Each structure stands twice: as structure tokens, then as C-alpha cells.
Amino acid sequence: MLQNDLLLRTLRGETTERTPVWMMRQAGRYLPEYMVLREKYGFFERCQTPELACEITLQPVDIVGVDAAILFSDILVVPQAMGLEVQLIESKGPFLPDPVKTAKDLTRVRVPDVHETLGYVMDAIKLIKQELNGRVPLIGFAGAPWTLLCYMVQGKGSKTFDEAKAFCYTQPELAHQLLQMITDTTIAYLKAQVKAGADTVQIFDSWGGLLSPHDFETFSLKYIRQIVAAVKEEVPTIIFAKGAWHSLDSMAATGAHGLGIDWCIKPEMARQFAGNNVTLQGNFDPAKLLSPIPVIQKEVKDMLRAFGPGRHIANLGHGILPNVPVDHARAFVDAVKEFRHA
């Protein structure tokens, strides 16, 4: 039994005493306690060692007081499990030395047994649940198929992911084959996370906003829809497709319980697009956490009033920046916790 289930009740549309709050990348570089572990262990070592993943996952719960823990991991463990080499070069970002460009490359990619290849994630989840001991819910996650394709084809980060897009536009059959393989893997992966103890899951489509509304439907939402359909009866499901404000209505129609939004849309407009049967999550500008604390406190109140009571989870509109002082992050969380709708 959870002592604090504000997040889950808000996702289910129940009335709660206050708005729940967590922050994307809350287990991250702004925390000195995280930096200590980052100095000592490589990125995948931190992901693959359940004790380390557990310790990192719990840090923001203990230090900043968020209403949910989110599994410490990376969306690129899935391409890795599917047979691609993934390097994470600190400060330079992900690098896949052998990306998928042709039909021949696709033969190197497989839909793996997730228990065999990603068992360490499920072990971490079990350990985290034990250590959390019911204090707050645990959020599991995976990357959306489109975002994973971006890395699997482009081979590294990009402002435009034009090679990934060109792959989709010139070889659509191959692209759909790859997207379906990622989707099948992701469904098995998220179901395993839930079985291991994840109380809710979030699908991160970090690069959904690079596609036109039409292409977002074709290359992204079509697959997200399958994932949501497969897991939403088991746990509440959140879609965060950064920048894809234009498809909030179609995303709500998937039956997802929550939709993440960034700070570039007014809460009132997001609500209008998404309708009333879904919880909105966001949408504080991460750079605004660099403001003086009184500014943060004022802007949090403005945001909460704009969303109105119910069906809202307070969060940033993207991951917390590494240069945010911890007391600013705490001021954000506290301001949400102290607020009551009139």
C-alpha cells in the first residue's frame, strides 16, 4: 500500500487534496550526490547495477521531496537490447557506431527476450520498490519508437535528425518494419516493468516535435497507440511527446491517462486541445529554475492557477538542467506542495 498515491489518483482523474509534483531527470546531474556516483561509475554501469540504479532513483525522493520516483535508466537500453551497440560518451551524448541505414543493417536488429537482455532493469525495479517501502509510486518508462528510431538511424544526437527522417521518407517500408520491432520490444519491456513493480509508465517521445502533424501520426503515434493499448489496463500510462502540441487530441484518444506538455503552450490551450478526460503533466520552463527563488514561487502559483484544480501533475516541461541549484529545485517542489486551489 502506498502512503502517497497522489500521482496515481490524479492520473485516474480522482480528486486529490493537492497537486502532485515530480521533475523529469530529477535523478540527475544537478544533485551533488548523483555526481559522486557519476565520477565513480560509467553510465551503463549505473544503469545495469540494481543497487546503483536504486540509490540514484531514491536520491530526489529523499533530497527534494518529490511525490514520485522515476526509474534511473536510459531510453537507449532498448536499442542496445535489440542488438545495436550504444555508447554514452559523457558530455557528448549517445553514439551508435553501426546505425541502421539499409535492409541489410536491419537484419542485425532483433526483438529480444526482455527478461534476458533487460533483466537488470526489472531487478532494479524490485529493489527500488523494496527501498521505497510504499513512500511514493515508482514510474517506469521507455522511449517512443520514433525517438528510438531517430538514434538507431542517425547514430547520434542531432538538431534535425534529418538522416532519420530521410530514412523514413525514402524507405518507408523499412522504417515501419523497424518501428514495429521497437514497438513489440517496448510492449514486452513495459509489461515486464509493471510486473516487477512499476506503478505507472511514461513513454518519452523526445523528438516527436520534429515531425509534421501528418508524419507524427504516421511514424510515431501509430506505434505509441499500440503501446498504450497494451499497458493502460495494467497501470496508468503517460505520453510525453515534446513539441507535439498539435496532436494532443489524438494522444488523448489513445486512452492514455496522462499527457506531458512543454512550456511553449498555455495550460488553458492544452486543456482545450486535450479535452477533459486526461491528466496534463507539466509545464514549467526548466530554465526558469535558474531564476531567484521568489520568482520561481510566483511562477509556480501562476502555473497551478492556469491549470486549475484536478487532472494536473506539476512537472517541468523538459528535463531539469544540470546547472540548477538544488535549493531552487526544492523551492519548485515546495511551492507546489504548499499551494491550495481557492
Added chain:
Amino acid sequence: MLQNDLLLRTLRGETTERTPVWMMRQAGRYLPEYMVLREKYGFFERCQTPELACEITLQPVDIVGVDAAILFSDILVVPQAMGLEVQLIESKGPFLPDPVKTAKDLTRVRVPDVHETLGYVMDAIKLIKQELNGRVPLIGFAGAPWTLLCYMVQGKGSKTFDEAKAFCYTQPELAHQLLQMITDTTIAYLKAQVKAGADTVQIFDSWGGLLSPHDFETFSLKYIRQIVAAVKEEVPTIIFAKGAWHSLDSMAATGAHGLGIDWCIKPEMARQFAGNNVTLQGNFDPAKLLSPIPVIQKEVKDMLRAFGPGRHIANLGHGILPNVPVDHARAFVDAVKEFRHA
């Protein structure tokens, strides 16, 4: 007298025989003829030598057949004229070794005499007008104050421009002082461009989409509004604030003749937001020019139908990518030229 004034008539809301077309960064790296000059001359040498700027400006008119020329230059010539050192490192992007961080730094920044500091631009415009000899109109341009502040404070390109945002959020008085100085310089600069022969001007707010709707009004649109007010009686004026779809209504209310939009908004929705008294410009996904030519031709038709007849200038939703084959760029332009609304 212009032989082809489709662009200007469309900006003024007149009925034209067909939709005009040009491409952002049309004088750029996808053209082998440009690459020859890029090998031989440094970036600012190309900008500052009227003969070179003229030759580069005319290349896409001759080679691809666009309906407008746009001055070959860079938005960062303005910070340079205002007293900051700007380096353009090919393949790495802009670098300003002494960015503005404090009140003291701001004392190094001045509102210059644009004829003294940017006279080479006006010389280039006069030469281009002479060489164009009335074939198509010439578009002048400048960066929006917010986008220039981003570089002047951050000192280099960035995905989030969080240092520039932190500057605005923690030292708003300084930020507004700097924005006003950029605005005053830009107004004088665009007026000088018009006097030298520019037939229309575009204001590029490349980073407007990084701000929340509220901050976009505070730190960007407030200043764009002043610029539009100062030049719109002289020539048709276009605002392109990439990603700032949420403020199309307020941008239309500035009295600008045209608004650029990217591919992440459906033309119908952009029209609904912007109203009927402004010309929309865009919004082909630049990466889609990497598709096979028949796909480009089909998607151009879809785009033109979605915008409907009148009040539309065909363009990309952002600059053309360096890896686009020239015949694909030409296929885009030709498809627009051949299309007639039923």
C-alpha cells in the same frame, strides 16, 4: 519596375496568378557554386565583399528559379556592429568570445551608426539590385532582438539557450536595456536596407520558440512590434518566429504583412490562429527535400491545397539542409510554379 512581383503582391494581399516561392538559406551550402566561393573566402569576407555577397545572392535565382532573392548575409553582423567580437567557425557555428553577462559587459555594447559599421551591406544591396535588374524582388533581413540576445549572452549556439534565459530571468532590467539597444540598431539597419533597395524585409526570430507564450511577449514580441511599426509603411514586412505558433494572433496584430510558419503546424490551423489579414509563408519540412522527387511533388501539392489560394508564399519551414540535391530543390520550386488552384 519588377518583372516578377508575385511575392510583393501576395504580401499585400492582392490576388496573383500563382503562389510565389523561395527557400530560406536558398543561397547556401547545397549549391556547388556556393561551395566554390566558400572554399576560397571566409564567412565574413563573403558577407563584407559586395561583389561576393551579390554573386551568392543571385545564385539561387539563376540556378533554382526562385521568385525572390534574399540578401546573403548573417544576423550576427548586427552584434558585431554593436561592438561584440563574432567569430563564425565553419562547421562549429558562431562564437562570441566576450559575451554579455553583467552590467559592466553592457558598457561595451553600443547603438552604432549603421552606415559606418554596416555600409558594406547597403553597398551589396545596391549592387544586387543592379544585377537583378528587376527580375525578382530582393528580401532584406535582420535577426529579432531576442534571437540576437541569445547569441550575445550565451556566446555560442545552444539547444536551450539557458544562460541567455537565466540572464533575462535574473537581470530583467539589463535584458530589456540590451533588447532595446538591439531594437534601435535593427530599426536603423532595416531602414537603411530599404533605402538601399530592399523590396521587403524579414525578421528572423530563430529562437522565439524556446520561450513560453508569456515570455515570448515580454522578451521578444515587444521589440519585434517596434521594428514592424517602424518599417511596415515603407516595405512589406515578414516575421518568422520559428516555433512560436502560439502567438500567431499577436504577431498578425503587429501589422506585419507576412508570418513565417514551420512544418509543425497544419496550414489550416495557422490560418485560424493568424486570421485572414496576413500572408502565411512556409511550411515544407526541409528534411522532406531528401525524399524522392515524386514524393516532393505530391507533398508540395498537398501543402498548396492546404493553404488554399491567396495570402500564401511557398517556402520551407526552416533553412534548406546542406545535403539536399540541387535537383530536389528545383523540383520543389517547379512544383509550386506549375500548380494552379482549382
